[in-house]
Amino acid sequence: QKEVEQDPGPLSVPEGAIVSLNCTYSNSAFQYFMWYRQYSRKGPELLMYTYSSGNKEDGRFTAQVDKSSKYISLFIRDSQPSDSATYLCAMLAGGTSYGKLTFGQGTILTVHP
Amino acid sequence: GAVVSQHPSRVICKSGTSVKIECRSLDFQATTMFWYRQFPKQSLMLMATSNEGSKATYEQGVEKDKFLINHASLTLSTLTVTSAHPEDSSFYICSARPQRYSTDTQYFGPGTRLTVL
Numbered sequence: 001q002k003e004v005e006q007d008p009g010p011l012s013v014p015e016g017a018i019v020s021l022n023c024t025y026s027n028s029a030f031q032y033f034m035w036y037r038q039y040s041r042k043g044p045e046l047l048m049y050t051y052s053s054g055n056k057e058d059g060r061f062t063a064q065v066d067k068s069s070k071y072i073s074l075f076i077r078d079s080q081p082s083d084s085a086t087y088l089c090a091m092l093a094g095g096t097s098y099g100k101l102t103f104g105q106g107t108i109l110t111v112h113p
Numbered sequence: 114g115a116v117v118s119q120h121p122s123r124v125i126c127k128s129g130t131s132v133k134i135e136c137r138s139l140d141f142q143a144t145t146m147f148w149y150r151q152f153p154k155q156s157l158m159l160m161a162t163s164n165e166g167s168k169a170t171y172e173q174g175v176e177k178d179k180f181l182i183n184h185a186s187l188t189l190s191t192l193t194v195t196s197a198h199p200e201d202s203s204f205y206i207c208s209a210r211p212q213r214y215s216t217d218t219q220y221f222g223p224g225t226r227l228t229v230l
Contacts, residue, residue: 008154032218034218041224041226042224043117043119043206043222044157044206044221046221049218088156101147101159101219103156105155105156106156108154
């Protein structure tokens with residue numbers, strides 16, 4: 001079983017839709033949770049960074065963490081064609097892990113006009 | 114802020130040659146840098162972690178003699194793929210983290226696409 005599971009999609013939605021992206025994890029040591037966006041042939045770009053259960057909002061993006069269920073989500077409101085990319089969840093254990101991130105497989109999102 | 118660059122962005126080489134990829138943090142000092150490899154439609158796989166001034170720590174299954182990592186300064190790490198073969202063709206991405214022993218997030222470079230003929 002992988003430490004982090006993410007539905008690879010692909011996910012196709014119309015412009016303006018609400019998008020929900022999800023990851024589950026099995027390692028209880030994960031304490032920090034990130035969402036990255038990666039455009040084709042580019043490096044990942046950090047979107048959201050959270051470390052506690054609950055919601056964190058930044059513009060059209062909301063990150064949700066439920067540590068009791070080992071489940072995290074990213075919601076995108078009013079999705080735009082420019083949001084079309086691969087979205088990667090990433091997790092970090094606390095302590096002296098030296099920042100080793102564990103990534104999900106990535107979900108390919110297409111927002112069509 | 115928090116910009117990481119990589120050079121070259123794309124390289125094509127013949128089998129058996131060595132290729133060096135540079136990763137630079139442009140506006141911060143990076144005590145820790147990470148090297149990842151990404152195959153098409155797959156996620157990032159960590160290859161190694163390098164701390165400035167010390168030897169890199171390689172992930173299981175990654176040949177340290179084939180993938181040489183040098184992190185000689187706080188703003189530069191290099192990955193050298195020695196005696197490259199077609200199976201080494203991949204997208205190589207570095208990331209840099211400003212603080213050692215910290216949970217600060219990593220900032221990624223734009224990646225280097227390596228094609229070995």
